[in-house]
Amino acid sequence: MRVLGIETSCDETGVAVYDTALAGAAGLRAQAVYSQIALHAEYGGVVPELASRDHVRKLLPLIRQTLAEAGLAVADIDGVAYTAGPGLAGALLVGAGVARSLAWALDVPALGVHHMEGHLLAPLIEDPDPVHGRPEPPFVALLVSGGHTQLVAVEAIGRYRLLGETLDDAAGEAFDKTAKLMGLPYPGGPQLAALAEQGQPGAYRFPRPMTNRPGLDFSFSGLKTQVLLAWRDSDQSERTRADIARGFEDAVVETLAIKCERALDAAAGEVLVVAGGVGANRRLRARLQAMAAARGGRVCFPRPELCTDNGAMIAFAGALRLAAGQRDDATVRALPRWDMASLPPLAAAGRE
Numbered sequence: 129m130r131v132l133g134i135e136t137s138c139d140e141t142g143v144a145v146y147d148t149a150l151a152g153a154a155g156l157r158a159q160a161v162y163s164q165i166a167l168h169a170e171y172g173g174v175v176p177e178l179a180s181r182d183h184v185r186k187l188l189p190l191i192r193q194t195l196a197e198a199g200l201a202v203a204d205i206d207g208v209a210y211t212a213g214p215g216l217a218g219a220l221l222v223g224a225g226v227a228r229s230l231a232w233a234l235d236v237p238a239l240g241v242h243h244m245e246g247h248l249l250a251p252l253i254e255d256p257d258p259v260h261g262r263p264e265p266p267f268v269a270l271l272v273s274g275g276h277t278q279l280v281a282v283e284a285i286g287r288y289r290l291l292g293e294t295l296d297d298a299a300g301e302a303f304d305k306t307a308k309l310m311g312l313p314y315p316g317g318p319q320l321a322a323l324a325e326q327g328q329p330g331a332y333r334f335p336r337p338m339t340n341r342p343g344l345d346f347s348f349s350g351l352k353t354q355v356l357l358a359w360r361d362s363d364q365s366e367r368t369r370a371d372i373a374r375g376f377e378d379a380v381v382e383t384l385a386i387k388c389e390r391a392l393d394a395a396a397g398e399v400l401v402v403a404g405g406v407g408a409n410r411r412l413r414a415r416l417q418a419m420a421a422a423r424g425g426r427v428c429f430p431r432p433e434l435c436t437d438n439g440a441m442i443a444f445a446g447a448l449r450l451a452a453g454q455r456d457d458a459t460v461r462a463l464p465r466w467d468m469a470s471l472p473p474l475a476a477a478g479r480e
């Protein structure tokens with residue numbers, strides 16, 4: 129089954145084709161992402177109305193480009209998957225409207241995909257590990273993105289139980305806001321991470337929030353304030369900026385690692401799956417890898433470009449559900465808020 133995936137939940141237009149007849153990463157026939165970063169940069173954040181309009185401009189050309197790269201005609205598509213939520217209402221409507229119309233015209237099924245399920249399943253797009261194979265549920269997932277920081281018990285594909293989440297800022301949001309307060313241009317997360325590479329470890333030590341009490345919730349907004357105070361009282365040199373960036377990154381990475389280890393203990397499992405934009409962070413990847421290795425477990429990430437928003441994860445998640453027989457009616461679904469725990473399990477999806 130060849131599924132066209134469409135992602136427009138925020139400021140990336142993503143399109144991909146996933147073919148369930150081809151095994152592993154080869155199933156990803158083509159994908160393209162257009163990022164609106166430059167468009168929003170002068171405002172220091174995403175402007176929802178500008179985002180919607182830009183999706184309108186970019187989506188159809190991106191679909192044509194992706195199909196051409198896959199060597200497919202539009203009539204070769206057997207199903208359309210689109211991000212139905214959560215996200216910006218206007219931005220979601222663009223993808224949902226185009227996806228639904230295309231499916232109607234082609235007389236193929238369409239399915240609204242949960243953006244966070246897309247992120248969560250992205251590591252499963254990759255070729256299976258030669259020794260351990262593909263991660264099979266049950267496993268623990270860490271979702272770390274611009275809008276979410278969650279630990280999820282994945283009992284089966286589609287059966288998600290929230291173990292813990294952030295009480296305030298998401299990890300990616302903390303990266304972006306911290307970068308901004310030290311004068312880095314929008315969106316600062318990846319730039320802050322790059323700067324941290326040059327920083328001296330231990331020069332600044334920030335607290336690991338909520339690690340000294342039981343539980344799997346997170347809080348990152350206080351850390352941002354700690355950085356603000358340290359930066360304000362410093363000489364504000366380039367070297368200090370890098371040192372503070374390193375101290376901040378270490379605090380976030382260490383906090384996430386401590387909670388992941390706790391979640392593995394609680395779940396009595398040894399497989400951790402990590403997804404979302406912050407999953408692209410090199411130090412987080414290395415730290416979680418070391419933690420898993422020390423326990424005799426494993427951690428699975430998607431390649432960095434499948435950590436941040438993309439159409440491939442939507443095509444893949446949609447393909448799994450469409451191939452299992454799940455269908456939406458002809459409604460254009462756009463759900464700015466949508467709880468992942470309310471999704472139907474994959475196995476039962478066909479009987480919905």
Ligand code: ATP
Nearest residue numbers: 273274275276300317321404405406408409436437
């Ligand atoms: P959500 O998925 O929760 O709706 P989103 O789609 O905006 O939010 P993603 O695209 O998954 O989020 O990730 C973007 C976030 O990842 C940004 O906050 C960005 O700063 C962060 N990010 C990307 N690369 C890195 C990196 N190397 N280190 C730290 N943070 C990063």
Ligand code: MG
Nearest residue numbers: 138139140437
């Ligand atoms: Mg984005």
Ligand code: FE
Nearest residue numbers: 247273436437
């Ligand atoms: Fe995302």
